[in-house]
Amino acid sequence: MKLRFLSIVAAAALLAACESAPSDTGAKGGAGMTTPTTGSTGIVKGSKEDFVANVGDRVFFDFDKSTLRADAKATLDKQAAWLKAYPNYSMTIEGHADERGTREYNLALGEKRANSVAQYLKSAGVAAARVKIVSYGKERPVALGSNEAAWSQNRRGVTVLN
Numbered sequence: 001m002k003l004r005f006l007s008i009v010a011a012a013a014l015l016a017a018c019e020s021a022p023s024d025t026g027a028k029g030g031a032g033m034t035t036p037t038t039g040s041t042g043i044v045k046g047s048k049e050d051f052v053a054n055v056g057d058r059v060f061f062d063f064d065k066s067t068l069r070a071d072a073k074a075t076l077d078k079q080a081a082w083l084k085a086y087p088n089y090s091m092t093i094e095g096h097a098d099e100r101g102t103r104e105y106n107l108a109l110g111e112k113r114a115n116s117v118a119q120y121l122k123s124a125g126v127a128a129a130r131v132k133i134v135s136y137g138k139e140r141p142v143a144l145g146s147n148e149a150a151w152s153q154n155r156r157g158v159t160v161l162n
Helices: 002-017 048-055 070-085 103-123 146-153
Strands: 058-060 092-097 129-138 156-161
Touching: 048 070, 048 156, 058 070, 070 103, 092 103, 103 129, 103 156
Parallel strands: 092 129
Antiparallel strands: 058 156, 092 156
């Protein structure tokens, strides 16, 4: 059942990826400049798409760890700056784990990872009232497979804007 559901989701994602780009609607400023609300990619600044594409919505963890790596801190610094610039968003921090370990263990590890991300963002000046956490443990893998390449992608914290 899970495999069938994942197959349907994957097919829908592929169809969405095949959608053609919107045509130019003439939303340009003087002298052919793009409007200040969009970048050269057409992504509206301050949108959820802007956050994912230009800041990054996820950080990764080492095996069986919930401590933030240097690359994760760099991403979270960018997230904090963006979130302070756009205070209208609240967020949910999702904690995830790879498939190894029991369900209960991975739920607890996912919670620790989400807390690490949330604490870092709060210490960087993001209001605590804007931040919620949830742990999915190993229940929502982003990469399927039983190898280090898949596991390393599944050990993550994801910032989802609300």
